[in-house]
Amino acid sequence: MDKRIPTLAEAVAGIRDGATVMIGGFGGSGAPIELIHALIDAGPRDLTIINNNAGNGHVGIAALIEQGRVAKMICSFPRSADPRVFTELYKAGKIELELVPQGTLAERIRAGGAGIPAFYTPTSYGTDLAEGKPVEEFDGRMYVQERWLKADVALIKAELGDQMGNLTYRMAARNFNPLMASAAARTIAQVTKLVPLGGIDPEHVVTPGIFVQGVVEVANPKQEEILNREGAVYP
Amino acid sequence: MDKRIPTLAEAVAGIRDGATVMIGGFGGSGAPIELIHALIDAGPRDLTIINNNAGNGHVGIAALIEQGRVAKMICSFPRSADPRVFTELYKAGKIELELVPQGTLAERIRAGGAGIPAFYTPTSYGTDLAEGKPVEEFDGRMYVQERWLKADVALIKAELGDQMGNLTYRMAARNFNPLMASAAARTIAQVTKLVPLGGIDPEHVVTPGIFVQGVVEVANPKQEEILNREGAVYP
Amino acid sequence: MSNDLSALKLTNAQIAWRAAQDIEDGAYVNLGIGFPEMVARFQPEGRHAVFHTENGVLGFGEAPPEGEEDWDLINAGKKAITLRPGTAFFHHADSFAMVRGGHLDVAILGAYEVAQNGDLANWSTGHGGVPAVGGAMDLVHGARRVAVITDHVTKQGAPKLLERCTLPLTGVGCVTRVYTSLAVVDIADGHFVLREKIAGLTMEALQAVTGAELKLDGPVADLIVPEV
Amino acid sequence: MSNDLSALKLTNAQIAWRAAQDIEDGAYVNLGIGFPEMVARFQPEGRHAVFHTENGVLGFGEAPPEGEEDWDLINAGKKAITLRPGTAFFHHADSFAMVRGGHLDVAILGAYEVAQNGDLANWSTGHGGVPAVGGAMDLVHGARRVAVITDHVTKQGAPKLLERCTLPLTGVGCVTRVYTSLAVVDIADGHFVLREKIAGLTMEALQAVTGAELKLDGPVADLIVPEV
Numbered sequence: 001m002d003k004r005i006p007t008l009a010e011a012v013a014g015i016r017d018g019a020t021v022m023i024g025g026f027g028g029s030g031a032p033i034e035l036i037h038a039l040i041d042a043g044p045r046d047l048t049i050i051n052n053n054a055g056n057g058h059v060g061i062a063a064l065i066e067q068g069r070v071a072k073m074i075c076s077f078p079r080s081a082d083p084r085v086f087t088e089l090y091k092a093g094k095i096e097l098e099l100v101p102q103g104t105l106a107e108r109i110r111a112g113g114a115g116i117p118a119f120y121t122p123t124s125y126g127t128d129l130a131e132g133k134p135v136e137e138f139d140g141r142m143y144v145q146e147r148w149l150k151a152d153v154a155l156i157k158a159e160l161g162d163q164m165g166n167l168t169y170r171m172a173a174r175n176f177n178p179l180m181a182s183a184a185a186r187t188i189a190q191v192t193k194l195v196p197l198g199g200i201d202p203e204h205v206v207t208p209g210i211f212v213q214g215v216v217e218v219a220n221p222k223q224e225e226i227l228n229r230e231g232a233v234y235p
Numbered sequence: 236m237d238k239r240i241p242t243l244a245e246a247v248a249g250i251r252d253g254a255t256v257m258i259g260g261f262g263g264s265g266a267p268i269e270l271i272h273a274l275i276d277a278g279p280r281d282l283t284i285i286n287n288n289a290g291n292g293h294v295g296i297a298a299l300i301e302q303g304r305v306a307k308m309i310c311s312f313p314r315s316a317d318p319r320v321f322t323e324l325y326k327a328g329k330i331e332l333e334l335v336p337q338g339t340l341a342e343r344i345r346a347g348g349a350g351i352p353a354f355y356t357p358t359s360y361g362t363d364l365a366e367g368k369p370v371e372e373f374d375g376r377m378y379v380q381e382r383w384l385k386a387d388v389a390l391i392k393a394e395l396g397d398q399m400g401n402l403t404y405r406m407a408a409r410n411f412n413p414l415m416a417s418a419a420a421r422t423i424a425q426v427t428k429l430v431p432l433g434g435i436d437p438e439h440v441v442t443p444g445i446f447v448q449g450v451v452e453v454a455n456p457k458q459e460e461i462l463n464r465e466g467a468v469y470p
Numbered sequence: 471m472s473n474d475l476s477a478l479k480l481t482n483a484q485i486a487w488r489a490a491q492d493i494e495d496g497a498y499v500n501l502g503i504g505f506p507e508m509v510a511r512f513q514p515e516g517r518h519a520v521f522h523t524e525n526g527v528l529g530f531g532e533a534p535p536e537g538e539e540d541w542d543l544i545n546a547g548k549k550a551i552t553l554r555p556g557t558a559f560f561h562h563a564d565s566f567a568m569v570r571g572g573h574l575d576v577a578i579l580g581a582y583e584v585a586q587n588g589d590l591a592n593w594s595t596g597h598g599g600v601p602a603v604g605g606a607m608d609l610v611h612g613a614r615r616v617a618v619i620t621d622h623v624t625k626q627g628a629p630k631l632l633e634r635c636t637l638p639l640t641g642v643g644c645v646t647r648v649y650t651s652l653a654v655v656d657i658a659d660g661h662f663v664l665r666e667k668i669a670g671l672t673m674e675a676l677q678a679v680t681g682a683e684l685k686l687d688g689p690v691a692d693l694i695v696p697e698v
Numbered sequence: 699m700s701n702d703l704s705a706l707k708l709t710n711a712q713i714a715w716r717a718a719q720d721i722e723d724g725a726y727v728n729l730g731i732g733f734p735e736m737v738a739r740f741q742p743e744g745r746h747a748v749f750h751t752e753n754g755v756l757g758f759g760e761a762p763p764e765g766e767e768d769w770d771l772i773n774a775g776k777k778a779i780t781l782r783p784g785t786a787f788f789h790h791a792d793s794f795a796m797v798r799g800g801h802l803d804v805a806i807l808g809a810y811e812v813a814q815n816g817d818l819a820n821w822s823t824g825h826g827g828v829p830a831v832g833g834a835m836d837l838v839h840g841a842r843r844v845a846v847i848t849d850h851v852t853k854q855g856a857p858k859l860l861e862r863c864t865l866p867l868t869g870v871g872c873v874t875r876v877y878t879s880l881a882v883v884d885i886a887d888g889h890f891v892l893r894e895k896i897a898g899l900t901m902e903a904l905q906a907v908t909g910a911e912l913k914l915d916g917p918v919a920d921l922i923v924p925e926v
Contacts (some may be wrong), residue, residue, distance in 0.1 A: 001496035001518060006767040018251070018838055026790070028769055052790075054828075079830040081776075085827050099829050103794030103836030107351070110791040114563075115570030115612060117373035119354040121798060122839035126870035128822075129831065138352035138382070148372070162528065164520070164556040168438065171787055173770040175714040175753050178789045182567060199553030203403065204439055205558035206789075210498050210520070210573045225769035225776075229505045236724035261562070262548040266561055269482050281698040287562075289600075304509055314602040315548075337524055338566030338608030345563040349791075350798030350840060357611035359644035363594075364603065372564060399784040400750070400758065408713045410525050411799060413561045417795060433783030440786035441561075445726050445748070445801050460541040460548075460659050469621040 003196065003215050008038035011216040013189045015039060015153050018071075019228060020048040021038045022149075022180035023061060024108065024156035027053060027080065028224030030173030032157035032190045035216075036060045037234050039155065041067075046071045050109070050151060052102060052176060054078030054086035057228035063235070072096035074149070076105050082228065101129060104146055106179060113182025113211070116146050117175035154184030157221065158207070161191030162198075165212030167206045174206065181211040188214040192221055237398045238450050239429065243273035246451040248424045250274060250388050255283040257344065257384075257415035258296060259391035262288060262315065263459030267392035267425045270451075271295045273470050274304075274390065280403065281306045285344070285386060287337060287411060289321035291314030292463035297357030298470070300324060307331035309384070311340050317463065328378075336364060339381055341414060346383035348417025348446070353382050389419030392456065393442070396426030397433075401440045401446030416446040423449040427456055473621075475679065478668050479651040484695040485619045487512040489578055489649045492617075493519050500524070500569065500609055502579040502592075503547035506619055512698065520556075524564045524605040529557045546605060569605065569612035577613035579606060581620045581648075583635045586682040588645045588657045590618065591637035603640075610641030622679055624651035629681030631655065631662060635679050651685075652676055654693055661685045666693040674683060703850075706896050707879035712923040713847045715740040717806055717877045721747050728752070728797065728837055730820075731775035734847055737806055740926065748784075750802060750818040752833040754793045757785045774833060783893075796920075797833065797840035805841035807834060809848045809876075811863045814910040816873045816885045818846065821866035830896065838869030850878035850907055857892060857909030859883065880904055881912075882921055889913045894921040 006013045012035060015021065021039070025031030041064055049069050054073045055062030064070055078097060079088050089095040100108065101123050111119055120143035124130040134145040136162045156177040158167035167189055169177055181187045189207075194217040240246045240289055246441075247270060250256065251329055254435030256274070260266030260387055282305050288348045289308050292326040297320045299305055313332060315323050324330040335343065337356050346354055355378035369380040391412040393402035429452040480488070480504055490512035493499055499519045501507050512530065513519055520529045523545040528529040530545070531552035539550035567573060589618055590610055593603045610616050631648065650657045653676060654666035664684040667676055669692040677684055708716070710733055718740035721727055727747045729735050738760065745801055748757045758773070759780035767778035796802060800835060811819040818838055821831045838844050859876065876883045881904060883892035884915040892912040895904055897920040905912055 001520065026774075027772065030770070071779050077830045078828050083828070086315075089722055092826055097829075099831055101835040102790070102833040103840075106790035106794050107349070107798075110567075111354070113571050113573075114342070114567035115357060115572060116354050117376075117378055118371070119351050121351060121836075123798065125839070127835060127867045129835065136353070141352075143352055143737075150907045161872045162556060166556060168556055168788075170770070171438070172751075172753050172755050172772055174787055175791050176790050179791050182571060182573070183900070196555075202553060202557040202559050203406070205560075208558035208560055208564075208568075209556065210522070210528055210568055221797040223769045227713050236748065261546075262544065265542070266542050286595075297769075299697070311603040313600045318600070326598075334603055336603050336607040337562070337605040339611075340639050341562035342570075343794075344587050348799050349795035350800060356608075358570065358608045360611070362639045363605060364607065382820055385791040392516055397784060401784060402788055404559075406540070406542045407523075407525050407527050407544055408557055409561050411562050414563050417799060417801070425586055431783075437781060439786050443786035443792075443796070444784065445750070445756055445796055458541045 002163045003064045003212060004163050004204055005214045008216055011035060011214055012038045012042045015042060015044050016103065017044050017048045019152040022050040022151040022154040022184055024177035024180050025051065026175040027056065030157050030175050030177050031060050031224045032155050033060050033224055035155040035188060036064055037189050040064055040067055040235060045069050047073040050074045050149060052076050054083060055078055056080040056224060057082045058233040059227045060224050065076065065156060070095060072098065074098040074100060076100055076102035077230045084100050099129060106176065108146055108149040109179040109183045112139060112150040116148060118145050120145055149183060153218040154180040156181055156187060156189045158189045158191045158199055160193050160195050161189055161215045162195050162200055165199060165209030165215055168200060168204060168213065169209040170205055178207045180200055181207045182224040186213045188216065190216050190218045190221065192219065208227045238400045238447060239398050240449045240451045241267055243451055244269060246449055247273045247277045250279050251278060252279050253281045254279060254387040257285040257288040257386040257389040257419055259412035259415050260286065261410040262291065265410050265412050266295050266394050266459045267390045268295050268457045268459055269453045270390040270423060270425050271299055275299055275403060276468060277384060280304050283307040284311065285309045285384060287311050288315055289318060291459060292316040292317045293468040294462045295459045305330060307333065309333040311337035324424055330459060343381055343410065344381060344414040344418045347385040348414060351383060353380050355380055369464055375405040379407055384418060388418040389415040389422040391416055391424045391451050393424045393426045395428050395430050395435055396424055397452045399432060400444030400450055401435050402426065403435060403439055404441055404458065412441045417441045421448045424445055424458065425451050425453040427454065478671055480695055481507060482619045485649050485651055487698045488695050489617060489619050493576055497575040498522055498573060500577045500613060505580050507547060522568060524565055526560050526562060527557065529554055546581060547656045549678065566608055569608045572612060576615045576617060576645050578617045578619055581618040581630060583632050584618050584631055584638050584645050584648050585632050585635045586657065586662045587660045588643040589635045590640045590645050592640050593636040594638040596637050604642050610644040614675050615646055616644050617647045617649065618645050619649045622652040629676040629679055632681035635698040663687045666691045668693050706899055706917060708923055710779065711736060711926045713879055716882065716923050717847050721804055725803040726801060727744050727800050728805045728841060732735055734763040734806045735775060735810050750796060752793055754788050754790060755785065757782055794836055797836045800840060800842060802841040804843045804845060805837040806845045806847055807837065809846040809858060811858055812846050812873050813859050813860050813863045813877050814890045815888045816871040817863045817870045818873050819863040820868045821895045822866040824865050834868050838872035843874055845875045845877065846873050846874045847877045857907055859884050860909035891915045892918050894919045896921050
C-alpha cells in the first residue's frame with residue numbers, strides 16, 4: 001500500500017465542480033496553503049467549503065473565494081484581520097453562508113467521520129442558530145439536534161506522514177485536521193516531511209492511515225499568517 | 236497545581252456505597268489492578284461498574300465482584316477465559332447486567348465526557364439490545380438513540396503521568412482509559428512512571444490533565460493476564 | 471448431514487483460505503474473534519491487508535512466539551499480537567469511529583445463522599448463559615462489506631443458511647457474502663445466490679442442507695481450495 | 699453617562715484585574731477573544747490558572763516577544779502564545795469536549811448585552827455585517843461558571859445590563875456574574891444582585907445607568923482596584 005502522490009496537481013485532480021471540500025486549519029495554523037493553491041489551479045467551481053473561517057488576505061481560502069470558485073461557506077467565524085474577499089461577496093449576495101458554532105462544527109465533522117448521523121448539544125439552544133432544528137429535553141435540560149457533516153474531499157496539512165497515511169501534526173496546527181480526515185470520502189494530506197514506514201512511533205500517530213487516501217510532501221510549506229504579513233496574493 | 240496522591244488508599248478514599256465507577260482496560264490490558272484492589276480494601280458496596288468485560292479469574296474486577304461489592308455491571312462482553320465469578324452471580328440473579336455493544340459503550344462514555352446527552356447509531360437497530368430505545372430515520376436509514384454514560388469516579392491506568400494529570404498510555408492498554416477519564420466527576424489514574432512537568436511532549440499527551448483529578452504512581456503494575464496465569468487470588 | 475458431505479466439506483482453514491482470496495491489497499479488514507482470525511494467515515502472495523482490532527490497533531502483525539507475549543499488545547480476542555512498521559494505536563471511540571464511520575473495507579465474522587435477507591445472528595444462542603455481544607453489532611453496520619465464514623450446517627446437521635433467523639439478531643440486512651464449508655453464497659435482493667460449490671456436490675444435495683432457496687444468477691464455479 | 703461616571707469608572711485593565719481575583723489556583727479557564735484575554739495578566743501572586751483555548755491548547759503561556767512568534771502556536775484570537783511545562787495539544791473535537799462536557803471551571807467573555815435572567819448577547823449586532831459566532835455559544839453552555847467583563851454602558855451611554863436582551867442571543871440563562879466598569883453584579887433567580895460598586899458612586903447613580911433593577915442581598919462592598 002502506497003498512498004504517496006508525487007505532485008500537488010495530481011493530489012487535487014478529480015475534485016469536480018460542485019464538490020464539498022473540507023479544508024483544515026484554524027486561521028493560518030494548519031491551513032494547507034499549497035493544496036488550496038493547487039485546487040485554484042485545477043479549476044473546479046461551485047464548491048462548498050467547510051473551514052472554521054472564510055479566509056484572510058488574498059491567499060489560501062481567501063484566494064479560492066476571490067477566484068469565484070466558492071458557492072457556499074460552512075464556518076464558525078468568517079471574520080478575520082483582512083476578510084475583505086468573503087465580506088464583499090457575502091454582502092453582494094454572491095456567496096452563501098452556513099454559520100455554525102465552533103464546537104458544533106467540530107462535533108458535526110467528527111460525527112460524519114464516526115458514523116453518527118445526529119447528536120444533541122446544548123450549544124445554540126434558544127438562539128437564532130437553532131432555528132428550524134429539532135430540540136429535545138434530557139434530564140431537565142434542553143438540547144438541539146445537530147446533523148453530521150461529510151465531504152467529498154478533505155484537504156489537510158500535517159507534519160509527518162508515511163506511505164500508509166499515518167500522520168502527526170505540529171502544535172495548534174492540529175485543530176480541525178484530524179476530524180476532517182475522518183469525514184471525507186477522499187482525504188489528501190500535505191505533509192511537511194514524508195518518513196519511511198515505521199518512522200512514526202505507533203503511540204504518536206494522531207491520524208491513523210485508514211482516514212487518509214493520499215499523501216503529498218510539501219517540504220517548506222507557507223504559513224498563511226506570514227504570507228499575509230508580506231501582502232502576498234495568489235495566483 | 237499538584238494532583239499527585241501518595242498512596243493507593245488515599246487515591247480511592249471517598250468512593251461511597253452505590254457509586255458508579257468506570258474502570259479502564261480491555262481484558263487485562265490497561266486494567267488498573269492496583270486501584271481495583273485498593274477499592275476492594277476500601278470497602279464500598281453496591282457499586283455499578285462500567286468496563287468492557289466483567290472480570291477474569293480472581294483478581295481485579297472479578298475479585299471486586301467476588302467480594303460482593305458490585306450490584307450492576309455495564310459492559311459489552313461479560314465472558315472471558317475464566318469468568319466464573321460473574322457467571323455464577325448472574326445466573327443466581329445476584330448481579331444486574333446492562334449489555335451494551337462495544338462501540339456504543341465507547342461512544343456513550345465519550346458522549347458523557349463531551350457533553351452530548353444523546354446520539355444516534357446504526358448499531359443494534361432491529362435487535363433485542365435496541366428494545367425500548369427511540370429510533371429515527373436519517374437519510375433513509377434507521378438509527379437507535381443512545382444516551383451518554385457518566386460516572387462518579389473513573390479508575391484508569393496510564394503509562395506516564397505528570398502532576399497536572401497529563402497522561403500517556405502503553406500500546407493497546409489505551410482502549411477505554413482516555414474516554415473514561417473524560418466522563419467521570421473524579422478520575423484517578425495510576426501511572427507506571429510519574430514524570431516532572433514538561434516530561435511529556437505536548438504533542439504526545441493523550442489525556443490532557445483537565446480530565447484527571449488524581450495521579451498515583453504504581454511503578455511495577457501487575458498485569459491481569461499474568462496474575463491469572465499464575466492463579467492469583469485477591470485478597 | 472450425510473457422510474458424503476462430511477467427506478467433501480472444507481476444513482475451517484480452507485474456508486478461511488477462500489475468504490482471504492477476496493480481500494484486496496491494501497484493504498482495511500476486521501476479523502471476528504476466533505475462527506475468523508484464521509483468515510489473516512491466508513493472504514495471497516503480494517497482497518497486504520491492514521488489520522483492525524476493536525481495542526485500538528491498526529496494522530498489527532501476527533501472534534508472537536509463545537513466551538514472548540506482551541499482554542498490553544493484544545487483539546479483541548485478547549490474544550497477543552505484534553507491531554509492524556506503520557502500526558497505530560488509538561482509543562476505543564476512535565476505533566469504533568473507524569468501524570461505524572464506514573472506513574473498514576471488510577469485516578469477516580462467524581455466524582450461528584444467516585438469513586436470505588442478510589440478517590445475521592451470531593451473538594446469542596437465546597437460551598440461558600451469559601449474553602455477550604462485544605463489537606459484532608457495530609461491525610455489521612460499519613464495514614463496507616460484511617462477510618460470514620461458517621460451516622454450512624450446525625454440529626447437529628441443521629441448516630445455518632435460513633429464510634429467516636430464529637436466534638436473536640446481531641444485525642438486520644447486513645451480510646453480503648457467506649463462505650461455508652460447501653459453497654460461496656452471495657446475498658442480493660433478499661435472496662441467496664450461489665456462486666461456487668464444492669466439485670462433486672450436486673445442487674440437490676447442497677439445497678437439501680440449505681434452509682432457503684439457492685438462486686442462480688450466472689454460472690456456478692467449482693469451489694476449489696488447496697490443502698492448507 | 700455623566701462625566702462623573704466617566705471619571706470614576708474602571709479601565710478595561712482594572713475590570714480584567716477584578717475578574718482575575720475570583721479565579722482559583724489551578725482553575726481551568728477560557729478567556730474570550732479580545733478584552734477578556736487581558737484577564738490572564740492579573741493572576742494573583744501564587745495562583746496559577748490553566749488556560750484553555752478553543753483551537754486545541756491547554757496550559758499555554760503568554761505572548762512571545764514580537765518577532766519570535768510561531769504562527770502554528772496561536773490562541774483562538776489568532777494571537778501567538780508560548781509553551782509552558784505541562785502544555786497539551788489536542789484536536790477541535792476534544793477541545794470542545796472540554797468545553798461542552800463541563801470540564802472548564804470558568805469562562806470569561808465580553809458582552810453587548812446581559813439580561814437579568816442570565817441571557818447573553820455577544821455575537822451579533824443584528825444589523826448587516828458578516829455574522830460570526832466562533833466558540834462563544836459552546837462556552838456559555840460548557841463552563842461551570844460563565845462570567846462577563848464589560849463596560850457598564852455602551853459607547854453611547856446606554857445600559858448593557860438589561861431586563862431582557864434586544865440583540866440575538868449567544869445563550870439562554872448562562873451568565874452568573876458580571877464585572878463592569880462600575881460594579882460587580884451576580885445573577886441569581888432571574889435578578890441582578892449587586893455585590894460591589896465603585897466607592898463614591900451612589901446606588902441611584904448606578905441604578906440610573908443599569909437597565910434592570912439591582913437587587914441587594916447582603917452588604918455591597920466597595921469595588922477597589924489598584925492602578926494597573
